Amino acid sequence: MSTDDADEAIYSFAVEGMKTSEGVSLDFDGVDDKVDLPFIFSGNYTKEAWIKTRTLDGTPNIVSGTGTALYLKDGKITAGGHGGTFDQAQDPGSLTVDTWYHVAVSYNATTQEMKIFRNGALVATALNVPNYIETEQKIGSYTGIFNFWGTIDQVRLWNVERTAAEILNSYNCKISGDEPGLLAWYNFSNGFGGVNNAGLTILQDDSDKCLANNGTLTGFALDGNTSNWLADSVLTASNCAATFANIRLTGNAVCINSGDVTPSLADYTDFGSTAGTTKTFVITNTGTASLTIGAISFSGTDNSMFTVPSAPSGALAPGASVNLTVQFTPASVGDKFATMQILSDDADEAIFTVDLKATGVTAPTGPVVFTAGAITVCQDAPDETYTATAENSTSITYSVLPVEAGTINSGTGVMNWDAAFFGTATITAVATGLDGTTTADRIVTVNPSTGATTFTAGATTVCQDAADETYTATAANSTS
Known part of the structure; x- marks a missing residue:
């Protein structure tokens, strides 16, 4: 690196790193490694996984719960656990250690048929397998024991019985994650293969759903080439997702x-x-x-x-x-x-x-607003209709003060003025709703009637070219 430093114009240093590959599978140590899943099965189901076992002995479990188990027994793909009975269906052939296999079990709760598949092919069918009760589900273990020793990848769990054709057509290629009946799809794509992956204890559910059914790793060393995320996988890169609406x-x-x-x-x-x-x-x-x-x-x-x-x-x-x-x-x-x-x-x-x-909740009764009715009338005016509105009201009633002003229909707001009244009157509207009442007043000025005009001065007879004459008149309640 070149600089204008007087005595270190060329600054050199070494950079060291290590090439690693992303983790695409998970190695289980056969002792205490397991992945706890946040759901259980009920009714029909299908369990699928790619596995590479290191042993043909014992009963290492692949994906198992208290009532359903997919496991190996002496190197043979086996399933059971329904009603507390195991070995209810079994592949007659044995697996080979350190070899990748696709294994699957399907169950139909109505027909009570259980089927075992290896590399997409149906290899065993069991009849009259009773229904089950499930309380937990784990990858690589049965209730914390009988742990799997080897590598697991591409676990797909379904709440439907997948057909033989569906399993065969998708076991070795990528699905979309939106498939009908898919409960969880674990790609095991996490961390980096064979290096320190401390803290990476979540197995991501890659199915397309609102709340992912992520698994939780327990017991893993998460360092080195065992009990850790690995770069070893067998799944092809091709996509075999079907076309469907979701x-x-x-x-x-x-x-x-x-x-x-x-x-x-x-x-x-x-x-x-x-x-x-x-x-x-x-x-x-x-x-x-x-x-x-x-x-x-x-x-x-x-x-x-x-x-x-x-x-x-x-x-x-x-x-x-x-x-x-x-x-x-x-x-x-x-x-x-x-x-x-x-x-x-x-x-x-x-x-x-x-x-x-x-x-x-009860809607508040809105303020009363007058929408019709004069605010100035003459004495002995014809009937006047006063109307008002209020949001969320169930009724509006009307009243008038003083009582000498006349009478008002409380329901219609029609005001009948008293012929003798003049002055100021108050029309009150009361709105009633579920949340109580609100009121508003309209002030009305009632002007007195103008009386008859009477001359009070001015001659009734004058001569030609008479002097100016002043005529005056009066009228009750007149303004001019």
Whole structure:
């Protein structure tokens, strides 16, 4: 490096570094390494993973919970755990150590069929496998024991029974993450292969959902070529994602999962305390095919208080969005609840549901404003109609003072003036609403009637070329 330093015009120094590759798989030590997952299975399921085992002995677990287990038994792909019974389905062939294999198990809770797949091919089918109860799910372990020894990559977990064709067509290529029924997709792309990865204990869920089902690493050394992130992987770079529509709903730019039962102010599903308001959500098609939006409806105790003034409908192109405005109009005060259903042709979210909440409050009665009625009239004037308005009022009544001014219809505001009255009168309008009353006054000046004119001076007969004559007259209540 050249400078104008007098005695160090050329400054030289050494730069040292080490080339590393990004981590794309995870090595398990077979002792205490495991990944805790934040969800459990119920009903149909499919578990998929790429594995490279270092042992053919024992029962190292690949992806297992308390009621469902995918594991190796003496080197053979095995599944079970339903009803506390293991080895319910097993591949008759053995694996080879230090070799990559794609392994999968599917289960249909209705037919009670369990199937084992190796490298995309169906290798075993078990019948009459009972249903199960699950309380946890882990990668590389069964309830913290029977830990896997080797490398795991590309774990895909589904809440549907994938068909043999679906497994075969996608086991060795990349999916999109939006596939129907996909609970979680773990690419294991984290850290750097075989180096110090201290602190990198999150296994990222790469499926396209609002709340990722990230896994948590436990027991890993996270340094060196064992018990750590590795650069070793087998998955091809090709993309085999299918074409399908996928609905996504956001409120206030916050993603909302279908089936959300916890209304929140943050995502607009809780409308807050209000006498009436609207919230605007956004429907986006994150899929690769056109999304058709169907009917939008509400169910629940207070469903009639939630409406869609102008419902979006028709087709949404991939990547396109449309606004969905929901109006809340309380019929009474207190907490109100409803479930919104959005119909579409999304394969696994054909009925998108989300719970809504709002707290109805009493709307304040607005100020009274007179809109008609004279402020100046003559004595014994014809009837005059006084009208007033007030927001959120249920009724408006009228009165007049002093009583000598006449009578006013309390409901219609029609004022009948007393013929003898003149002076100042006050018309009062009282607006009544659910939140109380408000009032306003209109001051009316009643001018007295002008009396008959009477001459009081001035000759009635004069001569030709008479001198000036002054004529004067008077009239009661006259001003000139």
